[in-house]
Amino acid sequence: MRRWLNEDVIAQGRLPLLCFLLGFIVGFLLIRLSVRLIRKQVRWWPGNLRSGGVHIHHMVFGVILVLSSGLGMVALYQNASVTTASVLAAAFGVGAALTLDEFALIFYLRDVYWEEQGRTSVDAVFVALAVTGLLLLGFHPLWLLDINDFRSDPSLEVRILVVVFAVVNLALAAIVIAKGKIWTGLFGMFFLPLLVVGAFRLSRPGAPWARWRYADRRRLMYRAIVRERRYRRPVIRAKIFVQDLVAGKPDVEHVRTAAEAELTRTVVPAPPAPHRHHLSLFASEPGPEPVSQTPDRGDGL
Numbered sequence: 446m447r448r449w450l451n452e453d454v455i456a457q458g459r460l461p462l463l464c465f466l467l468g469f470i471v472g473f474l475l476i477r478l479s480v481r482l483i484r485k486q487v488r489w490w491p492g493n494l495r496s497g498g499v500h501i502h503h504m505v506f507g508v509i510l511v512l513s514s515g516l517g518m519v520a521l522y523q524n525a526s527v528t529t530a531s532v533l534a535a536a537f538g539v540g541a542a543l544t545l546d547e548f549a550l551i552f553y554l555r556d557v558y559w560e561e562q563g564r565t566s567v568d569a570v571f572v573a574l575a576v577t578g579l580l581l582l583g584f585h586p587l588w589l590l591d592i593n594d595f596r597s598d599p600s601l602e603v604r605i606l607v608v609v610f611a612v613v614n615l616a617l618a619a620i621v622i623a624k625g626k627i628w629t630g631l632f633g634m635f636f637l638p639l640l641v642v643g644a645f646r647l648s649r650p651g652a653p654w655a656r657w658r659y660a661d662r663r664r665l666m667y668r669a670i671v672r673e674r675r676y677r678r679p680v681i682r683a684k685i686f687v688q689d690l691v692a693g694k695p696d697v698e699h700v701r702t703a704a705e706a707e708l709t710r711t712v713v714p715a716p717p718a719p720h721r722h723h724l725s726l727f728a729s730e731p732g733p734e735p736v737s738q739t740p741d742r743g744d745g746l
Contacts, residue, residue: 450463453583454581457583459580459581459583460527460530460531461527461530461531461533461534462534462577462580462581463531463581464531464532464534464535464538465534465535465537465538465541465577466538466574466577466578466581467535467538468534468535468536468537468538468539468542469538469539469541469542469573469574469577470538470542470574471538471539471542472538472539472540472541472542472543473542473545473546473570476503476542476543476546477546477691479503480558484559502547502550503543503546503547504543504544504546504547504550504551506540506543507539507540507541507542507543507544507545507546507547508540508544509540510536510537510539510540510543511537511540511541511544512540513536513540514533514534514536514537514540515537517533518530518533518534518537521533541573542570545566545569545570545573546566546570547566548565548566548569548570549562549563549564549565549566550566552565553565561703564684564685564688567687567688567691568684572627572628572631575628575631575632576631579632579635584635584636585635586611586614586634586635614634614637614640615634617633617637617640617641617643617644618630618631618633618634618640620643620644620654621633621640621643621644623648623652623653623654624643624644624646624647624648624649624652624654624655625648625649625651625652625653625654625655626643626646626649626652629642629643630643647665647668647669647672648669649669649673650666650669650670650673650712650713650714650715651711651712651713651714651715652715653715655669655714655715656715656716656717659714659715660715660716660717661717666714666715670712670713670714673708673712674708674712677708677712678704678708681704681707681708682700682701682704685699685700685703685704685707686700
């Protein structure tokens with residue numbers, strides 16, 4: 446462990462990244478512990494923080510931490526020591542954890558922390574942890590190219606190779622994500638064969654790709670639905686179990702029923718893409734509802 450820390454982290458200049466990851470994990474675990482204690486109405490725990498009649502979400506403190514630590518990094522990046530950069534990175538990680546823990550509130554523009562849609566926040570946290578872990582291990586989207594050689598020999602041929610590889614990588618990732626395979630797209634940016642496989646395989650039935658390409662091809666849509674139900678069921682059960690473990694005590698029966706409910710809700714044919722002359726109708730539709738103020742949801746701080 447010490448050898449890995451010295452040779453692969455400190456020597457490679459990744460100590461701030463490690464501190465960010467540790468700050469992110471600690472911040473997420475502490476805020477989840479806080480919200481669970483508040484939900485159980487533990488007497489010795491301080492509970493929600495309010496200003497007058499307004500409940501202050503812990504996302505507010507996350508945004509403040511992210512902005513202040515990020516500003517510190519930008520202002521001091523030329524002259525900051527490794528210690529200073531690591532401290533700022535750890536604070537940035539804590540702020541990012543507090544913010545992403547309420548990602549569902551930002552995404553749905555309403556308070557769904559303890560509802561089914563609240564699992565989106567856990568998904569966002571897992572994505573951030575996975576990407577940060579890959580970067581810490583030395584993986585990067587241009588993994589096929591040696592960045593050190595690029596810096597030492599920035600010739601025209603090398604620059605063209607880097608640009609072409611980056612464009613192909615991003616294009617394949619966009620196709621895979623459009624097919625609804627978020628994790629494959631994210632990990633594939635660090636490992637190109639995953640992107641190639643994901644780009645050639647069937648789209649998920651509710652994804653934008655299926656909406657654009659499978660609307661008039663019923664056989665492909667049927668195959669996509671059958672495959673989704675068959676292979677996604679164990680994945681969804683495992684995901685819901687972990688999410689329940691993070692949010693509260695998991696229940697096996699709830700995992701089964703919730704997984705089937707999610708399959709029923711999400712594994713459906715995508716609607717056909719709207720015609721161009723209908724696009725103006727969507728522009729005049731009202732926007733989303735404002736964020737609701739739920740005074741006693743018990744979500745921490």
